[in-house]
Amino acid sequence: MSKPILSLNNLRAGYGQTEILHDLSMFVQPNEIVAVIGPNGAGKSTAIKSVLGLLNISQGSVELHGEVITNTPAAKVVELGISYVPQNQNVFVNLSVKENLEMGAWTRPIGIPERLNDMYALFPDLAEKRNQTAGSLSGGQRQMVAMAKALMVDAKILLLDEPTAGLSPKYRSEIFETIQKIKNTGVPVLIVEQNAKQALAVSDRGYVLVDGANRHTGTGVDLLADREIARMFLGGGH
């Protein structure tokens, strides 16, 4: 097992006084896609937000490359190379696609033109829409902008919060393909997903969260094959 890039160790965290995560542990290694699935309210998104320093961590730690970054403010976390794509409102709707990407590079202002070209190569759809405002794009294209924007900082890891929520099946597949492409560029990805089946199919490993703690862990394939998980989240007895 190679050394994890990001690890969450025995986290207890929540908003204000309300604790949502009770003893959560997970990690992401280089070159892997990790999916976090679970029922609504299990604390999937909260797990990601705890990395960004967006909530109160009362116990446990978050480590990046073995260095403790618990409760570091979001701006600093981004500077350290953790990129995050929120579920909603993840693009600046009044800014053009190009400007969105430039904003993504706020913490690494050098070499922006080169990285812009990298992104247009990775997301060909965006290249031709670079001067349109993000608000004028479709949901799937916005998601692409959001991911490209997050990758503008030479991310060490990409955190995606439900990237396919509300998208058509066509776009859903496209997003999952793109996530695999991102992994192939050397950036590990942590995805929180409702579409458990598709997410696990592209993932190297997965975590099943229930009530703010991880219930099951395993490779994507193993979890997909697990009958209990199938019954719980995947619908029917697949």
Add this chain to the structure above:
Amino acid sequence: MWNSFGFEFINFYFIPGLVLGCIYALGAIGITLTFSILRFANFAHGETMMTGAYLTWTVMAICSGVLGFAVHPLVAAVPATLLVVLLFLVTDRYFYKPFRQADTIKVVMASFGMMLIIRSAVQVIWGPNQLTFVPGIAKPNAYLKDWSGSIDFLLLIPNKHLFIFVGTIAFMMALSYLLNKTRIGKAMRAVSDSPDLAHVTGINVDQVIRATWIVGGACAMAAGVFLAMDIQMLETTMGFRMLLPMFAAAILGGIGKPYGAVLGGLVIGLAEELSAYPWIGDGPLLSPGYKTGVAFAIMVVMLIVRPQGLFKGRSF
């Protein structure tokens, strides 16, 4: 219909309306930026404008009284601008920043308090009485007369109005460049779009807020000096008088839309002046005493009919 009626209309109603509109526009830019980036209605904005004009007057007085040479208000405005920006930044640091995470209304209240503090401070320092800003009568330049040879074509524009027009256009161009071409300007638009996303994108929001005060301060400063140049005097209530029309302009244009604010300012300025034009019969349509009411009426209608403003700004 360019007859002597038109002469009166253009020179005594339309041009003054444009001048007033430019002043409102510059003030409203600051209001709309603060409203959209810091998310509160800054009640102290008018007072800052007024303070800027007083500081300019002081620089002019020092130059002519102590150093022995007269300077143009626009030159004196440059050092005064630095002081106004400083005033904005200090105010933000000590009176607004503590409420950044709190309810919006707290910081609105703080700005309401600042409005009174700044005005009282000006009244203590410079006294409550009117001061003469630029003495004498501004001689209007006559345009188009020689070309037509007829009085009906006469355009009367004093230099001060030319300064105001050119200055406003220059400010608009600079602002447009800033917001669309520079990194900090784009970040200002990004924060205005979504502060939360800007935060998790790693944008330095504090830096953006400082930039907002600097830009808003410079525009407020220009508006204050232009107003003082236009009315040729200073009074401590001039900022408060501007406040409502500026809010109206910002709302009319759509909160967070600087160009909308400019258009809103021009519309309000023209509406105020043209409301006194004898459209029907001989007397003014609306008694000049009610000018301020025009801005308010437009604002209220806007809030009912289209709260997001002409340019689809943010509505709350």
Add this chain to the structure above:
Amino acid sequence: MDFGILLYVLSLLTVGGIYAIFALGLNVQWGFAGLFNVGIVGFAAVGAYTYALLTTAGSTYHLGGFGFPLPFGMLVAMITAAIVAGLIGLICIRLRSDYLAIATIGIAEIIKLIFKNETEITNGPRGINKIPRFWEHFSEERFYSSWPLSWFGTPEAWDAFFNSLPNWWWQPFFASTVLLIMYVIYRMLERARIAPWGRMMTAIRENEPAARASGKNVTARRIEAFVIGAAIMGLAGALFAQHLRLIEPTNTFDPAKVTFLVWVMLILGGSGNNRGAMLGAFLIWTIWSASELIITGAIDLLIDIFDGVDMGSLRTRAGFLRMMLIGLLLQVILQKFPRGILPEVRPASPKGIN
């Protein structure tokens, strides 16, 4: 000397009481309903002018006066302010707080504009004078020569009687009346606060979506609070007019001295707490008028020391210095003691209505 102090205390109580009524009105709007009204001065002016026009003796300078009984004038002052508030409420209450603030400050200015420009009705900037003041008005001929005083004595007898009184005789009575009105309003608001209505207001303020979801008509409740608060302010405005006896649109109704002071009073005393509102009013008013004495005294001292130096401008500016200090006080309270001296006490909700 002692006697002078007594009169000074009486005047403190009178004006403090009027401000306390303003603060109680604001507490209904802000403390109960969370409505940010910065147009207090507008409602004060509406109340004051309504009262003045209705109760003054006939005059060639302005509309009326109609010479109506004083309590009637005060009642109509309340109703007029309430109607104005209702109209504003219908338009603005659904908007975000900042917009309500802008709209109310605007309305206040427009109201003043109307009073300034409609010279036929209000005598414009010259204002209305000889406004009858409760109790003192009995010593005017038009009052002692008509009912109810005329039932008890002839005009001559009353004239002689009032002439025999010291000229401050009405002061304790007027102060008591103001304090009584304040007390009655306080009791009524306490009732309202503890009643289901008050608890509903708290629920709406704390969590509007939840209140809306549970079927409460949030907009209607807010307008109610706005209107009730404005009616109280209208009444305070009528008392303010009585206290001053001369009102004009600009200086009498200076937003700094009405709207702003009342806000500082409520925030200092504790928004949401009726006792706090009254305490804050008396406290700030005492500080305000005492600081006037102190600053004036200090300037006199300076004039004594630096004989011959012109201190006239200093004297006029001292008032602004006071305003500035009160403004700073507000900032300190907002940041350090946001809950005020007497913080809000939540009424118990036995049936879990919230």
